[in-house]
Amino acid sequence: MTNVTMGPPSAKGYFGRFGGRFVPEPIVPACLELEAAFADAWADPGFRAELDAHLRHYAGRPSPVTECHNLGDLLGLRVLVKREDLNHTGSHKINNVLGQALLARRMGKRRIVAETGAGQHGVATATACALFGLECVVYMGEVDVARQRLNVFRMELLGATVVPVTSGSRTLKDAVNEALRHWVATVDDTHYCIGSVMGPHPYPWLVREFQRVIGDESRAQCAELLDGGVPTHVLACVGGGSNAAGIFAGFADTDAELIGVEAAGGAAIGSDLVGVVHGSKSMLLQDDAGQVLEAYSVSAGLDYPGIGPEHAHLADIGRAKYPSVTDDEVIEAVRVVSRTEGLIPALESAHAFAYLLREAGRSIPRGSTVLVNLSGRGDKDMEQISDLLAQRKETS
Amino acid sequence: MTALIDSLRATGRPVLVPYVTGGVAENWMDHVHAAVDAGADAVEIGIPFSDPVIDGPVIQAASVRALERGTTPDTVLRDLASYRGSVPLVVMTYYNLVHRYGHSAFASRLAEVGVRGVVLADLPMEESAEWAEAADAAGVATVQIAAPSTPDDRLEEVCARSKGFVYAMGVMGVTGERAVLADSACAIARRVRAVTDKPVLVGVGVSTPENAAAVTEHADGVVIGAPVMRRIAEGGSVGELVGRFRSALG
Ligand SMILES: Cc1ncc(COP(=O)(O)O)c(C=O)c1O
Numbered sequence: 001m002t003n004v005t006m007g008p009p010s011a012k013g014y015f016g017r018f019g020g021r022f023v024p025e026p027i028v029p030a031c032l033e034l035e036a037a038f039a040d041a042w043a044d045p046g047f048r049a050e051l052d053a054h055l056r057h058y059a060g061r062p063s064p065v066t067e068c069h070n071l072g073d074l075l076g077l078r079v080l081v082k083r084e085d086l087n088h089t090g091s092h093k094i095n096n097v098l099g100q101a102l103l104a105r106r107m108g109k110r111r112i113v114a115e116t117g118a119g120q121h122g123v124a125t126a127t128a129c130a131l132f133g134l135e136c137v138v139y140m141g142e143v144d145v146a147r148q149r150l151n152v153f154r155m156e157l158l159g160a161t162v163v164p165v166t167s168g169s170r171t172l173k174d175a176v177n178e179a180l181r182h183w184v185a186t187v188d189d190t191h192y193c194i195g196s197v198m199g200p201h202p203y204p205w206l207v208r209e210f211q212r213v214i215g216d217e218s219r220a221q222c223a224e225l226l227d228g229g230v231p232t233h234v235l236a237c238v239g240g241g242s243n244a245a246g247i248f249a250g251f252a253d254t255d256a257e258l259i260g261v262e263a264a265g266g267a268a269i270g271s272d273l274v275g276v277v278h279g280s281k282s283m284l285l286q287d288d289a290g291q292v293l294e295a296y297s298v299s300a301g302l303d304y305p306g307i308g309p310e311h312a313h314l315a316d317i318g319r320a321k322y323p324s325v326t327d328d329e330v331i332e333a334v335r336v337v338s339r340t341e342g343l344i345p346a347l348e349s350a351h352a353f354a355y356l357l358r359e360a361g362r363s364i365p366r367g368s369t370v371l372v373n374l375s376g377r378g379d380k381d382m383e384q385i386s387d388l389l390a391q392r393k394e395t396s
Numbered sequence: 397m398t399a400l401i402d403s404l405r406a407t408g409r410p411v412l413v414p415y416v417t418g419g420v421a422e423n424w425m426d427h428v429h430a431a432v433d434a435g436a437d438a439v440e441i442g443i444p445f446s447d448p449v450i451d452g453p454v455i456q457a458a459s460v461r462a463l464e465r466g467t468t469p470d471t472v473l474r475d476l477a478s479y480r481g482s483v484p485l486v487v488m489t490y491y492n493l494v495h496r497y498g499h500s501a502f503a504s505r506l507a508e509v510g511v512r513g514v515v516l517a518d519l520p521m522e523e524s525a526e527w528a529e530a531a532d533a534a535g536v537a538t539v540q541i542a543a544p545s546t547p548d549d550r551l552e553e554v555c556a557r558s559k560g561f562v563y564a565m566g567v568m569g570v571t572g573e574r575a576v577l578a579d580s581a582c583a584i585a586r587r588v589r590a591v592t593d594k595p596v597l598v599g600v601g602v603s604t605p606e607n608a609a610a611v612t613e614h615a616d617g618v619v620i621g622a623p624v625m626r627r628i629a630e631g632g633s634v635g636e637l638v639g640r641f642r643s644a645l646g
Contacts, residue, residue, distance in 0.1 A: 012522060020523055022491055024450045026543035026568050028520045029550070167456060173447065180449045185569035187545060276492045276518070277447055289468040290496030291446040 004319050006208065006249045006310070013201020013280075016316055018309035021200040023279045027180075030187045035202040037107045042209060047102065054098045055213065058131070059088045061095075063214075065221040065371070070340040075360035078369040080231060081343070082218050082247060084376060091346065091376030092214060092243045093124035097193060099210035101128035104191035111135040111190040115179040117144055117172035117239065118301035118348060119151025120376055121195030126160035136160035139178040141171040144300045147384050169294035171303045172239070176278050196240025197308030200279030204308050208245040215250020218371060226369065230254040233364055236373040237351035238262050238322060239301045241308035243375035248320060256371075258320035260311060261351040263330075266295030268307035269315050269322035275306070282309040298327040298388065299347035299381075329354040331388055334378065346376035347385070400438075400512040400537045400560035403484045404595045404616070407437045410645040411561075411597060411617025412608070414624045414638050415488065417442040417458040418475065419467025425475055427628055430635035432481035435642030439481070440515070440619055443472050443489035450517045452572030454622040457629065469493050469502070476509045486513040486539070486560070491527075494519075499527050503534035513537040513560040521557050528557070537561075542588050544568050544580040555592035564588050564615065566601040572622045573603035577610055585615035605644030612645060 013019045013035075021031055041047040055061040063086050068079040084092040104112060112134050116122030122138040129136035138155055142164045145152055155162050168174035176194075183192040197204045197211075222231055234251050236244035238260040248258045262270065268283040275284030277292050285293040285305035297303045307322070314320035325333075330347060333354035338344045345353060352372050356364065364370060378385070404411050414431040416424060418441050428439050444459035444467055451459065469489070479485060487506060494502045494516060506514060514536055519527060521540055528538045537560030542551055545568060555562050566581030567574065581598050588596045598611045599619030608618045620641060627637045 021520065022518050022523055023520065024517055024543075025520050025541040025554070026450075026545050026565060028522075028543075029545045029547060167460075168446065177447050177449050181452070181570045184450065185567075187568065274495070276495055278449075279518075281495075284492075286492070286496065288496075289470070290493040291463065291468075292492070 003253045003255065004317070006252045009201065009205050013205070015310040015313035018280070018282050018312040019201055019204060020281050021279060022276045022281065023200045024184065026184050027187055031200050031202065033107065037103060038202055038206045041103055041106055047106070051099055051102055055095065059094045059098060060086060061213065062217045063087055065218060065225065067225065068341045071337065074340060075356070076366040077360055077364065080222065080225065080369065080371045082214060082371060082373045084214060084243065085345070085374045089120070089124045089127050090379060091120040091124070092211060092246065093121045093195060094127065095213055095246070096195070096207050096210040096242060097121070097124040097128045100191065100193045101132050101134065104134065104193070105132055107191065109189055109191040111186065112193045113137045113179050113182050113186065113190055114193045114195060115139050115172065115175035116195060117175065117303055118299065119144065119148040119155065119380060120301060122160070122162070123151050123154045125193050126155040126158035129160065130158045137182065138162050139165050139175040139182065141165045141169070141175050143170045144172070148300055148380060151380050171294070171300065173292065173294070173305055180278070196242040197245045197310060198240040198278055198280060198306060204280060204310055207242050208249060208310060211242050211246025212249040214243065214246035214373065215248060218247055219250040222371060230256050231371040232368040233257045233259060233370040235259050235261060235352040235356060235370060237302060237348050237375060238307060238311065239304050239348060241311045243373050245308060245310060247373045252319065258314065259355065260320055260322045261355040262322055262324040263295070263297035263299060263302040263351060264324040264326045265297045266302055266304055267324040268305060269312065270324055277306055280309045282312040283307055298330055299351070301348040302351065323355060325351050325354040325358065329358060331385065331392070333357055334385060343374065344378035345374055346378045347381045349373070349375040397510070397512065400484050400486065401594060404438065404561055410612035411437045411595060412638070412641055412645055413438045413440050413597060413617060413619045415440040415442060415619055415621035417444055417455065417462050417625060418472030419444060419462035419465055420458045420628060425478055427634045428479065429481060430633070431638045432483055434635040434638035436483055436638055437617065438484045438486055440486045440488050441472065441476065443469050443487060443493060445490040445493055448490060450570055452570035452622065454625050454629065455571050458625045469497055473505055473509050476511065479510060484512040485510060486515065487511050488515040488517065491516050491519040494527060499530035503530040503536050506536045507534040511536060513539050515539045515541065515563055521554055539563050541565060542584060544584050551587060552591045555588060555594065558594060561595040561597050562588050562592060563619070564596050564598045566598045566611070569600070571600050573626070574601045577601065577607040581611050582614045585611060589614065605641045608641050609644045
């Protein structure tokens with residue numbers, strides 16, 4: 001396997017064959033402005049220092065890596081878990097949002113629009129907007145509003161306006177459509193704070209850079225735990241792919257196997273079809289005519305038919321692989337990880353654990369050292385999981 | 397077949413281009429013919445896409461209705477074979493459908509059914525070279541979009557690359573009717589005219605015959621989408637509506 005560095009995309013925003021900027025003309029200038037602003041900020045030690053300070057003193061970074069001995073004993077592996085669940089607001093989403101909010105402020109924007117699936121990105125965005133005094137509008141599919149009610153309330157409490165989206169599948173894909181439509185009309189004073197490594201250039205690059213802190217920290221923490229070594233496997237769940245891109249960025253140039261776990265009902269890479277939606281060319285669930293299909297997953301955050309273009313590229317060159325797990329395997333993983341380790345993973349993060357439970361002793365040989373990104377905590381999912389477990393009891 | 401740009405230049409009057417979502421109803425081609433009979437100078441045919449990010453509620457709803465009827469690029473293009481008008485047809489859609497169809501296959505299929513131009517809402521000039529080559533080879537004009545936010549230097553290049561006409565977006569926003577005509581509609585028309593002699597058609601936010609008359613002081617014509625599609629949704633007469641725009645434009 002060739003080791004790679006996850007560097008900047010090409011001048012036109014491509015990672016190999018994937019990426020680009022497929023957006024209506026009215027928002028092209030804003031993308032160009034953002035690209036220049038990000039390149040400038042990212043090269044500015046002052047900006048980096050300010051972001052670092054917020055990550056440290058506000059978000060609570062660095063997040064620890066916990067060695068999970070019980071799970072390790074159960075599976076015959078060493079299991080290391082990167083604890084993004086311990087960040088302020090409960091997931092990795094805050095890393096990206098603090099970066100984008102600072103960038104928006106630097107560009108003189110006073111409003112933020114965002115989409116959200118599970119509500120974690122929406123909550124993180126609402127949080128950063130409260131902190132920096134920015135106006136905040138969050139689009140969320142009606143289906144997700146219902147299954148993530150607690151997060152809707154959190155966003156509103158933080159001062160954001162949550163707009164339920166009733167078009168299409170009424171989940172994340174449609175929330176992105178509405179956020180884009182809103183942005184077209186408000187682009188003068190509004191920054192679109194996209195929640196994952198997707199969208200038009202420069203978003204996939206910019207979000208990955210803001211999430212790369214997960215990988216950089218993990219690399220150093222693993223070195224300490226493993227006598228200078230690296231894990232044999234790095235696992236993360238994949239919706240759009242931001243937590244995976246962040247942790248992969250720390251290990252792409254090592255021998256570690258990189259594995260992004262998709263939801264079976266939203267497996268873009270698994271579909272093996274190239275497509276263009278929401279601003280980039282990537283792998284995409286679609287029908288024969290090219291209509292984008294609705295994803296189905298127990299987890300609102302992975303209910304997305306696409307995947308970030310850099311992941312399509314990593315799959316293309318064989319540097320990472322993207323298997324999927326079923327809803328049932330995910331629920332089981334939530335139960336097992338909670339019981340054995342006292343860690344309740346978000347449904348999204350549980351996909352990575354579900355794969356680990358299924359593959360330990362199979363494609364992940366006994367004795368392997370596996371780093372799993374626990375991208376978020378499961379508090380937001382308690383109501384949904386309790387309903388699902390009750391249903392399972394009834395039917396079994 | 398006459399090139400799109402020559403047809404539009406030859407009208408000798410402000411150009412009126414109604415838009416109809418292909419497959420929106422069983423009899424959708426009747427709406428196309430009604431528009432032509434009422435004085436359209438060209439008709440824009442929308443091929444519905446699942447994720448129309450530049451469309452507002454009216455055209456989104458039309459797309460959903462069309463898709464629920466099983467409409468695909470092939471069914472729309474097949475139906476166009478029964479077109480009996482003489483004014484040019486232009487297709488408007490989103491890039492993924494073209495990508496999936498294949499550039500050359502789509503371009504030649506358009507040419508086969510007599511379509512003379514295409515507007516791809518989410519394919520800005522940086523990404524359009526490969527498609528434009530296939531379209532050029534098939535004799536189909538790739539129309540570029542100019543927006544109020546397009547800066548001057550970029551505007552020149554957008555206009556230089558545009559074939560057939562330049563589509564000037566009248567407002568920063570999604571398709572749909574507006575209570576008043578935005579100043580940006582006349583402003584973008586003037587800016588485009590200053591850098592090109594290609595026909596300039598203003599679309600998005602041209603809601604009434606009066607709007608159309610005001611805009612064509614500065615532009616060669618207008619595209620009217622949401623008013624037509626609302627009329628169809630309400631079961632009204634497309635011919636009557638287009639006729640009123642025609643009278644206002646002369
Ligand atoms: C905890 C958690 N993990 C993962 C995701 C998926 O996003 P991404 O693939 O961008 O990391 C979400 C999205 O809502 C999330 O809330």
